[in-house]
Amino acid sequence: MANTMPGVRPAVPHFSSGPCAKRPGWTLQALKDAFLGRSHRAKGGKGKLKRAIEETRAVLEVPADFLIGIVPASDTGAMEMAMWSMLGARPVTMIAWESFGEGWVTDVAKQLKLKDVTTIKALYGKLPDLSKVDPKSDIVFTWNGTTSGVRVPNADWIAADRDGVTICDATSAAFAQPLNWAKLDVVTFSWQKALGGEAAHGMLVLSPRAVERLERDPAPRPLPKIFRLTKGGKLIDGIFRGETINTPSMLCVEDWLFALDWAEQAGGLDALIARADANAAALDRWAQGAGWIEHLAKDPAIRSNTSVSLQFADRADEDANRARQKAIAKLLEAEDAAYDVAAYRDAPPGLRIWCGATVETADIEALGPWLNYAWEATRG
Numbered sequence: 001m002a003n004t005m006p007g008v009r010p011a012v013p014h015f016s017s018g019p020c021a022k023r024p025g026w027t028l029q030a031l032k033d034a035f036l037g038r039s040h041r042a043k044g045g046k047g048k049l050k051r052a053i054e055e056t057r058a059v060l061e062v063p064a065d066f067l068i069g070i071v072p073a074s075d076t077g078a079m080e081m082a083m084w085s086m087l088g089a090r091p092v093t094m095i096a097w098e099s100f101g102e103g104w105v106t107d108v109a110k111q112l113k114l115k116d117v118t119t120i121k122a123l124y125g126k127l128p129d130l131s132k133v134d135p136k137s138d139i140v141f142t143w144n145g146t147t148s149g150v151r152v153p154n155a156d157w158i159a160a161d162r163d164g165v166t167i168c169d170a171t172s173a174a175f176a177q178p179l180n181w182a183k184l185d186v187v188t189f190s191w192q193k194a195l196g197g198e199a200a201h202g203m204l205v206l207s208p209r210a211v212e213r214l215e216r217d218p219a220p221r222p223l224p225k226i227f228r229l230t231k232g233g234k235l236i237d238g239i240f241r242g243e244t245i246n247t248p249s250m251l252c253v254e255d256w257l258f259a260l261d262w263a264e265q266a267g268g269l270d271a272l273i274a275r276a277d278a279n280a281a282a283l284d285r286w287a288q289g290a291g292w293i294e295h296l297a298k299d300p301a302i303r304s305n306t307s308v309s310l311q312f313a314d315r316a317d318e319d320a321n322r323a324r325q326k327a328i329a330k331l332l333e334a335e336d337a338a339y340d341v342a343a344y345r346d347a348p349p350g351l352r353i354w355c356g357a358t359v360e361t362a363d364i365e366a367l368g369p370w371l372n373y374a375w376e377a378t379r380g
């Protein structure tokens with residue numbers, strides 16, 4: 001049978017897992033009220049930064065007694081700040097099942113050189129045995145592993161009466177998956193992910209326990225200014241009112257405010273989660289029928305609804321599969337049918353399709369036939 005090109009392209013072919021698709025209908029016009037060419041510490045700038053924090057709290061449903069700060073260097077900046085500021089006072093359990101989680105393990109073992117570290121790992125597509133986590137230790141984990149499409153199903157495995165703090169990289173989960181705030185002490189994410197904001201700015205959310213810990217056990221190491229959360233044993237609380245450590249991009253702040261407005265109008269957190277679920281379900285319907293591809297996460301309970309990761313069903317020749325992955329992504333990009341859909345470089349060869357709330361379900365539905373077309377067109 002001839003392999004015919006589908007007639008309909010996704011209206012927005014943006015399926016990257018970061019930076020993610022901007023909100024439906026986004027144009028540069030959205031940024032026209034940005035506070036540009038002025039000090040971010042002037043009343044107008046500070047007001048916008050404060051609003052960015054308050055509206056993040058409202059949309060993400062962050063408890064009133066948690067603090068939210070805008071920090072430099074995106075999600076990585078927020079995670080590094082937390083780890084370098086907090087770890088070392090107690091044993092640490094590092095949990096990793098894909099590339100980003102592995103990165104945090106490297107940091108703790110090779111850069112911070114902490115001695116009392118237990119690492120619990122799993123291969124791509126799986127979740128480690130979370131019952132092995134010692135509640136007496138500090139815990140570092142990634143809620144949604146962006147490069148394997150595996151997420152924790154819940155936070156039941158974290159003890160309510162834990163002694164340590166939990167540090168959670170939630171960058172590809174926030175605004176798409178429910179986060180159990182009672183079990184989380186530090187939560188980080190970037191603007192560039194699930195609401196389609198801009199990169200370079202991260203958010204650091206601290207529970208009252210995290211603040212207590214920061215003030216009680218100062219980091220046993222020197223810290224550069226960019227990481228410092230305390231001064232003289234006290235939290236620098238201005239950071240959590242919008243007095244950023246260094247200068248933020250007010251263009252990015254404006255974009256974030258617009259993202260939050262869109263999220264609110266879309267119906268808030270439950271609606272965002274429902275949109276991601278609907279997108280992942282639409283992609284799953286296609287994948288089940290395709291025959292040549294399957295989920296990397298076999299267990300639906302731990303399967304992501306954002307960074308949905310698929311691997312080729314025939315895995316006899318990894319090099320050939322890697323080449324095919326590249327060819328498919330290239331063809332789809334050239335046709336403006338789908339951008340950035342190749343699997344992450346360290347993941348098994350296949351495809352990764354972002355299904356977060358800023359993507360329209362109709363575009364996921366239009367994508368399926370293109371994926372089939374590209375599969376056939378790259379045969380041999």
Ligand SMILES: Cc1ncc(COP(=O)(O)O)c(C=O)c1O
Nearest residue numbers: 018074075076100146171172190
């Ligand atoms: C789970 C996870 N952690 C960290 C990062 C790094 O994020 P950023 O580049 O925003 O610092 C990413 C980016 O994709 C990610 O998916």
